[in-house]
Amino acid sequence: MTPDRYGSDVLAGDWKAPRRGRSAQVEAARDLVVEDADSGWVGAVVRVEKAGGMHVVHLEDRRGRVKAFPLGPGFLIDGKPVELTAPRTDTAALAAQRATKSRTASGSVAVPDAPARVASASRILVEGRHDAELVEKVWGDDLRVEGVVVEMLDGVDDLQAVIRDFRPGPQRRLGILVDHLVPGSKETRIVEQARAAAPSEHVLIVGHPYVDVWQSVRPERLGWSQWPTIPRGTSWKHGILAELGWPHASQADVAHGWKRILGTVRTYADLQPELLGRVEELIDFVTVP
Missing domain, CATH: 2.30.30.30 (SH3 type barrels.)
Incomplete structure (x- = not known):
């Protein structure tokens, strides 16, 4: 076979294709x-x-x-x-929408028109309002079906007294979610002291590693690849809002900023697994028959 002296035909391929490829x-x-x-x-x-x-x-x-x-x-x-x-409006798209609606934000199978169960004696405690609002948005439907109430601690400094006053027992379980539960943190020392002072199989204390529950929202929901590092001496929440270019001078600005961040959360898939696992663990613990 005689070799092609001139190589392949340069016009034989998709030679008009844009440098980045076709759309x-x-x-x-x-x-x-x-x-x-x-x-x-x-x-x-x-x-x-x-x-x-x-x-x-x-x-x-x-x-x-x-x-x-x-x-x-x-x-x-x-x-x-x-x-x-344009977005689809065909049968497949409508079927996908119906399938989505059959699930709660936590990924559980939805129970249509289920009335809220009378609250059980067991409780889940979280540190503050933002924690409670995030748990409500993602797990609220599940918790109402189970009859579990989420309450705010407003900090964990007096955790021993909280557990003692609650008087946990077999039908009165207590689950507690703590922010920034990492080795060497103030929160970890408080939790260790509380566990030592009031050991109980009816109390479960777990935590996530984030400085604030805001960080449990996936950064991609805010257009970031990761949450920014805020310098020491700067209020963390104010620093985050400044990085976003949002108003951050007052407490009202912080509250509004959190509402915007919370608004980016649609389902459990928008949260970090370090929080997801801990909340699911607490729900399982307080709903044990």
């Missing part, structure tokens, strides 16, 4: 994060609508700003070109 069609599903190739705007899809005879997609960046773009080509996902298409 793939991707449905503009809510919360999908994309980049507008022309402006560099990066944001999550919040809605798609028809305006002025054309479809537009609204993208919200990590600072909460929303901007509209024509639906179609011209977007990037992880640096690769995509063409955004």
Whole structure:
């Protein structure tokens, strides 16, 4: 066979293909994060609508700003070109929505129209309001079916007295979730002292490693790859809000900032496993027959 002196035909392949490759069609599903190739705007899809005879997609960046773009080509996902298409409204999409609604935010099978059970004597205690609100958002449906009440401690400094006053027993179990339960922390010393002073098989104290329960939200929900490190001497929550570019001067700003962070949590999949496992452990403990 005579060798080809001139090599392969340079026009035989897809020689007109763009440097980044050809665009793939991707449905503009809510919360999908994309980049507008022309402006560099990066944001999550919040809605798609028809305006002025054309479809537009609204993208919200990590600072909460929303901007509209024509639906179609011209977007990037992880640096690769995509063409955004309108969300599906076909039978498969509706079936997927129904399947999602049959689950609670914690991933449990939903019990339609189930009345809240009369509260049991057992309790789950968490450190503060933000912890309680996060637990309610993800596990609230499950806890109401089980008749379990979540209460706030407002700190763990007097944990021994809390356990003593509760008077735990076989039908009165107590589960406690503690922030920043890591070796050498103040919280760890308090928990060890409480366990030594009032040992009981009817009390379970567990914790997550985060300085604040805010960190148990996956950073990707805020447009980060990881939570930023806040310098010593700076209020952690104020520092986080400053990093996000949100108001942070007052306690009202902190409260509003938390509401925005909590609003990014849709299901258990938006939380870190270090918190998920501990809350599930507590629910199992206090609902043991």
